[in-house]
Amino acid sequence: METKNNWKAWLYLAPMLLLMSVFTFYPLINAFIISFYKGYRPLQNSIEGFTLLGNYLLILRNPLFWNAMKNTFVIAFISVPVSIFLSLAIAVGLKSIPKLNKFFQTVFFLPYVTNSIAVGMAFAVMFHKNYGLINAILERLGFAGRIDWIGGTSSWWTQMVALLIFTVWESLAFKILVFTSGMQNIDKQYYDAAKIDSASKWTVFRRITVPLLSPIILYISITSMIGALKAYNSVIGLFGVKLGNPSNSMITIVAFVYKYRAELASPGYYSYAAASAIILFIITVIFSLIQGAVSKKRVHY
Amino acid sequence: MDIKMVNLTKIFTSKNRKEVQAVSHVDLTIPSGKLIGLLGPSGCGKSTTLYLIAGLLKQNEGQIFFGEDEVSEMPPEKRGIGLVFQNYALYPHFTVRENILFPLQNLHVPKEEAKQRTFEMAKLVGLEEMLDRKPKELSGGQQQRVAIARALVKKPRVLLLDEPLSNLDARLRLQTREEIKRIQRETGITTVFVTHDQEEAMSISDEIVVMKDGVIQQMGQPQDVYDHPVNLFVAKFLGSPQINVFDGVIEAGKVLIDGMAVGATELPDQKVVIGIRPEGLQVDKTALSPFKFEIDLVETIGRDTTLIIEVTSEESTLLDKKTFKAIVDAENRIRPKDVIHFVVKPEKMHIFGLDGKHL
Known part of the structure; x- marks a missing residue:
């Protein structure tokens, strides 16, 4: 009986396992192997030997990689908490306007179904020094000096602010959707009880909604942290292939991987890309483990 | 402090725009310091009435007063009520202590005093050992008592309980209803509780209010x-087993069921509906009474025997059901x-009367 069930289980899993083997496990293992090659030429499929940590050490000595690390971490550590907080606030706000709820839910979900490269280009126009909406608004508010956000004279700071605004905006949609449906699963009686218990709106949010939503908040923070660590589309969308001003100032880890992967003619570059991809993979795993451990203490139920 | 409701009306509109008067022009005064049971079948408006008093629902018409104080337009947190929900609505992520403390924190009661009051409440409901549990x-039963403690800790003017016993098993129900009675006595707080169980209402209430279709039928001591x-509705709703109801007539001062005289009356001749409590049927040892039946089933439980009589005839005068019951002393030794x-x-x-009103 038991063996029969096992056999069936494997059968049902087979299609998924096959696809995952081809598109996930094989590339992952292959990336590992490639990261140990020396002087790898992908077009000729030839190598000059093996090295255990050579490629990794080269990357770690590459200032561009550290620039990518810095940008990626700034994006992850700022955009994730900010977008979680904003989307929670919006979801709570949506709940209190039941009549327009459906309409705004659609409005907020639109960014999710639009192409981020296209939206990035729209944002690039908004952040334009002379014709952009952002500077126009700032001028109206009394800030006279036009800021060059992402143009030829822009600094790392202004570019990062623009990128963060874009990233947060883009990632709100999915979070609002998940939080809204999560809140619908919270028993209405807790809110009635809180009303009877004279809890203020802020207290209700802080001590009832957030704790009861904590499993979902954890899920969102893990997935969006992983998503932010893989930031790439938003950078290309906003800054184009130059990746910022000066070139590569807004580079992220994935952009770094892609940059080296694209240099097929240069021997060994492909291995740098593989090695940096593995580093990103390890960082991602470490983050998930940390968040999982934190959740055991902080997440209720 | 008494609770006064004047012409209180609540209308719900369903999805197909049909209006239902859940509570219909209710005038009711709940005396101060008493334990009142709001009783009725499901859908009779008793819970709606409770939530109107609490302020979680808003009336379409009418007023509510707590003593001299009109609360009709007050939000629930201003009314000074304690409410125990049917499934308690304890915050699952708080400990017992935090649950009881929560209302006090919201009212900015000084920390030491809040701590003291939380402990006193826990003691009142007998849970001082459980304060750190979730x-x-x-x-x-314990969750129920935490809910009561949370409701009482802020010293409300009124305590409201929504079906407080319906989520408990039979044994715990008996125990908890005595507990509620005790807590109410000790605190002397005006308490309203909602139930569909007439036995529950009758056993602990100082007074009961019977409702049907949003209208109060009767109020008084159980x-x-x-x-x-x-x-007829109140007669049928109270009492277990239910009252036996027959078609009957009054002729020349005699009350007749199926031509059999069951009593005398001063009422004029007319068609009537006759209700006889099961314990009101007594065995006539002289066998002279014309009111006689063949017994179908006998249930003896301790001191009482329940006789069950099936009525098969097509022109039966028994209303509603196919059987009626009599409760007699077990010593009668009756067999089917x-x-x-x-x-x-x-x-x-x-x-x-045929319209159901008591004559």
């Missing part, structure tokens, strides 16, 4: 309401198939 680590129901003559205790017989 609700899911408690039994249903035994008074049981002994003097104003209409015996033919028993009954006499009817006059005070256990109620005569209603």
